[in-house]
Amino acid sequence: MGSDGFFERVYxxxxxxxxxMVATYGQIARLVGEPRKARYVGFALHSNxxxxxxxxxxxxxxxxxxxxxxxxxxxxxxxxxxxxxxxIFRDNTHVDLTRCRWPAxxx
Numbered sequence: 001m002g003s004d005g006f007f008e009r010v011y012x013x014x015x016x017x018x019x020x021m022v023a024t025y026g027q028i029a030r031l032v033g034e035p036r037k038a039r040y041v042g043f044a045l046h047s048n049x050x051x052x053x054x055x056x057x058x059x060x061x062x063x064x065x066x067x068x069x070x071x072x073x074x075x076x077x078x079x080x081x082x083x084x085x086x087x088i089f090r091d092n093t094h095v096d097l098t099r100c101r102w103p104a105x106x107x
Contacts (some may be wrong), residue, residue, distance in 0.1 A: 010044040020086040021102040057081040064094040
């Protein structure tokens, strides 16, 4: 698996997450055919070559928590971007996945 091909598959998939919804790292890994590579999804998004086009802020952890080291401005920026899109939070750091999770690939 070349990282370039994997990263591009991640970027293509993340670009499909609708505004106002989120996906998890593991969900993206499953959607690109690499279900055990959730951590690599994080690596790909940390290297986002097209911020603003690839909405990496729409990807959260399995428990709905935002990334403490959000690469493009910190967790406050990720939260603000999601709130601006209408994403609902359970508390200051956790998205309400029952209401805002993108259903793609969910069984």
